[in-house]
Amino acid sequence: MEQFTPTQIDALSTLVSTDRFSTGQSNRELHTKDISPHRGRLPAGIIWPVSTEEVSAILGYTYGQGIPVTPWGAGTSTEGNPLPVEGGLVMDMTRMDRILAIRPQDLQADVQPGVFRKTLNANAGRSGLFFPPDPGADATIGGMIANNASGVQTIRYGATRDYVMRLTVVLPDGRVIPTGGKAHKSSSGYDLTRLFVGSEGTLGVVTEATLKLAGIPVAHLAATVVFNTLEAASQTVATLMGSGLSPAALELLTPELIGLMNREKGLGIAEKPSLFCEFHGVSEAALHETAALAEELCRDSGALDFQTGVKERERKDLWRARHEAWETIHRAFPGRETLIVDAAVPISSYPQMVVFSQQQLDAKKAVGFVFGHAGDGNLHVVMVGDPADDGEWASLEEINDSIVHRAVDLGGTCTGEHGIGIGKRRFMQLEHGAGYALMKQIKGLIDPRGLMNPGKMFL
Amino acid sequence: MEQFTPTQIDALSTLVSTDRFSTGQSNRELHTKDISPHRGRLPAGIIWPVSTEEVSAILGYTYGQGIPVTPWGAGTSTEGNPLPVEGGLVMDMTRMDRILAIRPQDLQADVQPGVFRKTLNANAGRSGLFFPPDPGADATIGGMIANNASGVQTIRYGATRDYVMRLTVVLPDGRVIPTGGKAHKSSSGYDLTRLFVGSEGTLGVVTEATLKLAGIPVAHLAATVVFNTLEAASQTVATLMGSGLSPAALELLTPELIGLMNREKGLGIAEKPSLFCEFHGVSEAALHETAALAEELCRDSGALDFQTGVKERERKDLWRARHEAWETIHRAFPGRETLIVDAAVPISSYPQMVVFSQQQLDAKKAVGFVFGHAGDGNLHVVMVGDPADDGEWASLEEINDSIVHRAVDLGGTCTGEHGIGIGKRRFMQLEHGAGYALMKQIKGLIDPRGLMNPGKMFL
Incomplete structure (x- = not known):
């Protein structure tokens, strides 16, 4: 649905103030793209409600009319979650910002x-x-x-x-x-x-x-830990998680990604399999004790180096670099899109998933970077390609498929944090089995006309 | 339904081994009472499945026959949650114990x-x-x-x-x-x-x-903190919770309950409004630092005494006494039943709830003890009475009602941890408003014949 009828436009216009409903082309186009490689269909209009009452009135109307509605937030989704794939009305929530x-x-x-x-x-x-x-x-x-x-x-x-x-x-x-x-x-x-x-x-x-x-924790302590092999790094994750030291962050980075971050961000750190850790505590003294225990565990697990002398400024740079890993990869390959694997597995399976994923990339000679929230067993593989190049993109999708299949075999999930959106709908049956049918029943109970954010989560 | 037909008995008998289905009177009577004052109706039979496949076969059969089924665990519920109020089949899960x-x-x-x-x-x-x-x-x-x-x-x-x-x-x-x-x-x-x-x-x-x-935490530290007033004790709870010290337990006890525990358990502690706290940490040293901070906060909030020199043995006695508060009250009043308030509110509202509850007891001259998981805003009032004495029991129910209404007004819930069961169904509409209708829709979707644990949660 790319166009409303004049009656629909009149009706929707009465539900909000005039500056908060638009059928203008530029507004509609702005709401067809998030940061994923997916694209929405051109919606028929955008509405910006400011209250629960307005949202209720709008949905009461669109439901009667059979108009698809897709809610929109910041557009920072990585799986096309807020894209209006059936057009209709985009409900932009950014003016309900109090x-x-x-x-x-x-x-x-x-x-x-x-x-x-x-x-x-x-x-x-x-x-x-x-x-x-x-x-x-x-x-x-x-x-x-x-x-x-x-x-x-x-x-x-x-x-x-x-x-x-x-x-x-x-x-x-x-x-x-x-x-x-x-x-x-x-x-x-x-x-x-x-x-x-x-x-x-x-x-x-x-x-x-x-x-x-x-x-907000009183004291922070960051540590970088360097290993000779990816296996040793990822096996240390389970040890740290079982230790009761309760790290606030525990991230795995491959030499390839660190290399890219060094080049793009001037980080200047060793291009080795590494863990970035952070600990939070009630005092500096308590944290130093925690760090000493963590170092002992890491060295016992084969760590080559354990650095805690990371200053506040460096700590922030480190985490900013980690947070911006996706942007850094994206920027390093202009004109290409990224396909992001987001599988998660039980911690004990994390080492084999990391190794398996790197092997998949190598076997297909794909451009991709393995990293992730290791402490959660959440693995990211950011692969770079051109969706218009069918062969190349299909090859990346095959890598995604094989990693997800392996994750599900291990009791894990196709998505640790990004959601199903558009790109992962094909894994729902595989992952949830008979639970998928129950999810569809619940969807049918609450949205019998299938109008809320259609084309997402369910195939 | 207090009797199966011979055909139903035959059918159910074929689904499990002979020792795991019973229509014997004593087995049936054993499954009509948990630790609440509620009573179930006599079920027609008890079945003890040992596998998912057996449960599936049993429910497949009972569903077709319209037989109500009530699952049973340890029978330690306080709201009649596992009682077969419509008779039918009780599914005792205790042999699926691997x-x-x-x-x-x-x-x-x-x-x-x-x-x-x-x-x-x-x-x-x-x-x-x-x-x-x-x-x-x-x-x-x-x-x-x-x-x-x-x-x-x-x-x-x-x-x-x-x-x-x-x-x-x-x-x-x-x-x-x-x-x-x-x-x-x-x-x-x-x-x-x-x-x-x-x-x-x-x-x-x-x-x-x-x-x-x-x-399992490496180190434990228990503390008892004594105050002059209930208000001071309960206000300190919010202070401690906001401090980031992350207590592992933070319980409020009134002088009346401590008095009873002293008499029944020989605890020998001050009969003053008190907090029982516990802290868990990675080392004794870290805990002592935590305790010092906690003491400072408590004294600033008017604590008369802050004792951390609680030894392992005493720590266990203390927590056993707290855990057994309900049994202690029950035993102190032989032949009576207890009606347990389980409301929970946001922490800032906890002090007024504690005071309000004590006032309600006093105003109605009811026998009852106020205590609770203060750090969670979860308030218990264990009231003692005789369900057969309509006037007395109705008076306890009125106290329960007024406390729950106050809790819901403050954004809280009628049950922090005991569940709705039988006794709190009348609060569902009050607490959930339009959400209650959606819960009923979900129940109708998954259990359209209303056979699973009927008479619970919904009125």
């Missing part, structure tokens, strides 16, 4: 979905608090909820799902549903909150959320 | 639902690991999953919901569904796992689970 309350005593914040993660953290920081899930990109909270976003600090702090306590959701037909509550724990009824977290906008639109916050 | 695997490198265990919590911990302990959710009672893992059980260490370690990674569930019609996976994180599809956790057996029967485990 932080309604930060309640330090409760360690909670009430926010609208269009609040950006970094904005929330800047505000929460004034109370010594932060919202820990950190996907790198400055996503909106709504987008993070939709995809259950996570990132480098998930091993210690958990994913977005672990931080959402309460939601206001507008269902596809316009009904407004509250879920969850503000108490830290509850055993009351079905967990609707976590049904909506990670549902990628296919079950409704989140219009308000209560989030848990955490205290 | 620990299938403990995988230390993955920090995971694969278990059947009839494994007892303490058995799992004894086994996991050999690998230096434990399953943190601790409701006090030696519940089965299946029961803990059904009720999203938690307890004193939830503030640091989370509830059962946070530890369930993967399930095998048999739906009411016998379909077998896998949910989740063994990877530490996933953004793949709807979170079916957490839909089933806390569903109290109303959506199907869990026949296998993969659980996260945590490393």
Whole structure:
């Protein structure tokens, strides 16, 4: 659906103020592309609601009309999750961007979905608090909820799902549903909150959320650990995770990626299989003790070097470089797109997955970089190619397929943090078996006309 | 349904070995009472499956016959959650009690639902690991999953919901569904796992689970903190929770309960409003630093005394006494039943809830003890009475009502950890509003004949 009827345009125009509904070409084109290689179909129009009531009125109308609706956040998704693949209406949530309350005593914040993660953290920081899930990109909270976003600090702090306590959701037909509550724990009824977290906008639109916050750690300590082989590096991950030292981040980097980061970012670090670690604690003294224990474990596991003398400035550079790994790869290959593997496996299987993935790249002579949130067993392989070159792209998809199949065989998942979106729908049956049919039933129950973010998650 | 037809008896008898299906009176009576004041109706029979296949065959049969089925674990529930209120078949899961695997490198265990919590911990302990959710009672893992059980260490370690990674569930019609996976994180599809956790057996029967485990902390430190007033004690809770010191337990006790524990257990501690705290750490040194910070915060908040010199033996006695608070109260009033308030609120509202609850007891001259998992905002009021004395019991229910209404007004819940069961169904509409209708729709989708654990959660 690339065009509304004049009646539909009139009707939608009455639901929001005039500057918040557009059928202009440029606005529509801006909403057909996220950072993935996927492309949406041109939507018929964009609407920017500012309240739950507006979202409810809009969905009440579109549902009756059979108009597909795709919610939009920051557009930082890597799997085409917010792209309007059937056109229709894009509901851009970025004007619902108010932080309604930060309640330090409760360690909670009430926010609208269009609040950006970094904005929330800047505000929460004034109370010594932060919202820990950190996907790198400055996503909106709504987008993070939709995809259950996570990132480098998930091993210690958990994913977005672990931080959402309460939601206001507008269902596809316009009904407004509250879920969850503000108490830290509850055993009351079905967990609707976590049904909506990670549902990628296919079950409704989140219009308000209560989030848990955490205290900003008093002390940080970063460490870089260098190994001779990828196996040794990845095997050390399981040792560290079982140690009770509770690292705040534990990232694996291959020499190839470090080489690229050295060239592009001037990092100047050894081009060896490496772990980037971070520890958080209540004091410097406690952290030094933690670091001493970590070093002992790493050296016992064959570490060549363990550096903790990383200064604040260097610590930030290191993590910025890690956060920007995707951008760095993207920039190093202008005019190419990236296909990102996001498989996750139990920690003990991580070493074989790392080795297997590197072998797949080598066997197909593909351009790709293996790294990941090792402490979570979450493996990224960022592969570079041209989607217009059918042969080359198909070869990258084959690598993705073989890695995902291996991950699922090991009890893992096709996506640790990016969501299913468009590109991973073909793995749903493989990964979930009979559970996939139940997911479809739930989708059918809540969105019987199939209008909410169509073309995502389900084939 | 208190009797099966001869045909039904024959059919059910063929589905399991002869010693695992019973229509004997004593077995049936044993399954009509948990530790709550509620009573089930006499079931027509009890069945003890030993495999997913058997559960599937049984449910496939009962579903076709319209036989209500109620799953049963350890019978330690406090809200009648496993009582067969419509009779029918009780499915006793305690013979599915195998620990299938403990995988230390993955920090995971694969278990059947009839494994007892303490058995799992004894086994996991050999690998230096434990399953943190601790409701006090030696519940089965299946029961803990059904009720999203938690307890004193939830503030640091989370509830059962946070530890369930993967399930095998048999739906009411016998379909077998896998949910989740063994990877530490996933953004793949709807979170079916957490839909089933806390569903109290109303959506199907869990026949296998993969659980996260945590490393047993190297060092423990217990502290008792004494205050002049309940307000000062409960206000200190929020301060401690916001401090980043991450206590492993933070319990509030009133002078009345301590007095009872002193008399019944010979604890010999001050009968003042008190906090019982526990801290876990990587070393004794780190813990002493933590304790020093905690003491400073507590004294600034008006603590009269802060004792950390609690020895291992005393620490265990203290926590045993706290764990057995309910049994102690029960035993002190022979022949009476207890009605347990389980409301939870955001931490900042905890002080007013504590004071309000004590006032309610005083105003109605009810026998009751206020305590709770203060760090979670989870308040227990254990009230003592005789359900046969309509006037007295109604008065206790009124107290429960007024506390729950206040909790919900404050954004909280009627049940932090016990589940809805029978006694809290009347609060579902109040607490969940339009979300309650969606829960009913989901129940209708998965159990259209309403046969799974009928009479629970929904009115």
